[in-house]
Amino acid sequence: DAKTTQPNSMESNEEEPVHLPCNHSTISGTDYIHWYRQLPSQGPEYVIHGLTSNVNNRMASLAIAEDRKSSTLILHRATLRDAAVYYCILRMIRGSEKLVFGKGTKLTVNP
Amino acid sequence: NAGVTQTPKFRVLKTGQSMTLLCAQDMNHEYMYWYRQDPGMGLRLIHYSVGEGTTAKGEVPDGYNVSRLKKQNFLLGLESAAPSQTSVYFCASTVVRDYYEQYFGPGTRLTVT
Numbered sequence: 001d002a003k004t005t006q007p008n009s010m011e012s013n014e015e016e017p018v019h020l021p022c023n024h025s026t027i028s029g030t031d032y033i034h035w036y037r038q039l040p041s042q043g044p045e046y047v048i049h050g051l052t053s054n055v056n057n058r059m060a061s062l063a064i065a066e067d068r069k070s071s072t073l074i075l076h077r078a079t080l081r082d083a084a085v086y087y088c089i090l091r092m093i094r095g096s097e098k099l100v101f102g103k104g105t106k107l108t109v110n111p
Numbered sequence: 112n113a114g115v116t117q118t119p120k121f122r123v124l125k126t127g128q129s130m131t132l133l134c135a136q137d138m139n140h141e142y143m144y145w146y147r148q149d150p151g152m153g154l155r156l157i158h159y160s161v162g163e164g165t166t167a168k169g170e171v172p173d174g175y176n177v178s179r180l181k182k183q184n185f186l187l188g189l190e191s192a193a194p195s196q197t198s199v200y201f202c203a204s205t206v207v208r209d210y211y212e213q214y215f216g217p218g219t220r221l222t223v224t
Contacts, residue, residue, distance in 0.1 A: 034212075043115075043201045043215030044154065087153060098144070098169065099213060101153030 004088045009106045012078045020073040020105055022088030027068050032091045034099065035062065035073050037084040044087065044101075047073065083109045112137050115216035117202050123222045124192045132187040132219050134202030140214070141207045143185040144169075145177060147198040148218075154201060160185055161207075192223045 035047040061074040087104040146154040156169030160179040203213040
């Protein structure tokens, strides 16, 4: 499984946008980019995923670099409830359905 | 729908004891997974199942066994618990045809003394 690199931690202020980066320089053409987050004392939850084009949903936006070697998860207006560990994960199309979690980025949101 | 549920929520075992963790999902998902999460770490896959009656090893399968006798249930067994198995265990499931996300349970916190 291809590897991702994320900062260990980031801080943001409430109601400000947050950009969470992820590097995946060894990504292959058949890898989807998935983001999950884990709130304190809970199981991970799906946030968003993409392949080549930028994606938006009600939770966040995913911006994917043209060469696909990096991506950015964008929370448009951070709330205290967005404080969590965010994981960037690569998953092969039609390959293993397994997710390989790294340590993720711990996001702190200040009031 | 209850989603993914896990039983029990907490358990303390002595070294050498055995136990079974139960994962149940009511979404008719084909794939189910067991992960463990140690403090400050991401999740690591223990075993997974792609359908009723089938199981496969993940990244850290040693010391664990699993069974998937019914589609909705995935059991994780520890035959002889060791302190190194102290962890939080998460179960997850997904539907293959429209695979976008895994749905996770709330976790089981296991301490082995």
